[in-house]
Amino acid sequence: MAATKINLHSIPDLKNTTDDAIAPYMSTLSYKQSHHLTDVRLALGFSACAIAAATFYYDFTLGWQKTKDATLYAVIAYFILNTMLTLWIWAVEGGKVYVGSKGGEKITIETYSGKYSPIYEVQVTTNKGIRKVKGEYMKWFDVRGRLVEERLREFLEEVVGGEKKGQ
């Protein structure tokens, strides 16, 4: 993990690399990750692709005249699925990078970064409520663009276990 160098001037690179490090960290805290959001997205997307592929296949083998009625329904179904997928990504998934649980406690971690801002904004939703934490990428990336895991872990401890510290 630490071997990968990223471009320090690219906010998406910084955010993606940090996001990807959250799940391994949570598993060390024995949280169990739920892939429900991703799975629904993949299912919606690949169903839409399957419709397009079938349309392509039947159009290719049978020709336009025989398939044009079915094509109308396929086009409608495809764009309905595509709209659902877009809504799912925008409204349901949003910035959620981790959903998991430990015991009965559910935890959802959402992250945001402004387009040109080096600030990592984290929102943690648990059974106890919502909490927001901000961190700077420079605190857990070294000058060469490598993720320093210990530093990130310190930040994530603050993110996940913040209440305990605060009490």
Place this chain on the structure above:
Amino acid sequence: MDALLDQLGMSELRRLKPRQILGQVLNFMLILASAFMIWKGLSVAADSPSPIVVVLSGSMEPAFQRGDLLFLWNRNLGMNEIAGPPFHENATFKGTQVGEIVVYNVVGKEIPIVHRIVRTHQGKQTPLNLLTKGDNNHADDTELYARNQFYLDREKEVIGSVIGYIPFVGYVTILLSEYPWLKKALLGAMGLLVILQRE
């Protein structure tokens, strides 16, 4: 292997987990699928197997040049109410008429031909037959039709009437079909970009 990926600038791929790889593949497939389904949507709307065509020859100059992009409409069959779609006097697209430019595929030949209608036969009660000619050609198209056939069947052979065009933009597809390696290079580059980019 790792060194190779690094050299190709694809070290990003190594970090991805199965679901993330599937997600990236999906992004790429959705682009292809959406392009195809938008095309099919246009097809359904225009009722034509190929609602957009590119002019390949200079036979319609000066109206159309090689590389012009044409938009077709195929719901103006000009037939009676029993055999075809209803034909209204104040419809935007009336039945096919002399002077219109149509695109047709002669049975057995795959290249679409864009020519103007110079004469119509029958129609209303029976299938409409057309005689076409390229503006820039000396003779009409009877030579181009199937053997012993002196007309086009509007419904069976014509894929649509031209209702709009954009000059020159279709030239890309002429280039792509004349230099096939361009097509592969373009598709490959596009695929790589989509898989590697995460935004």
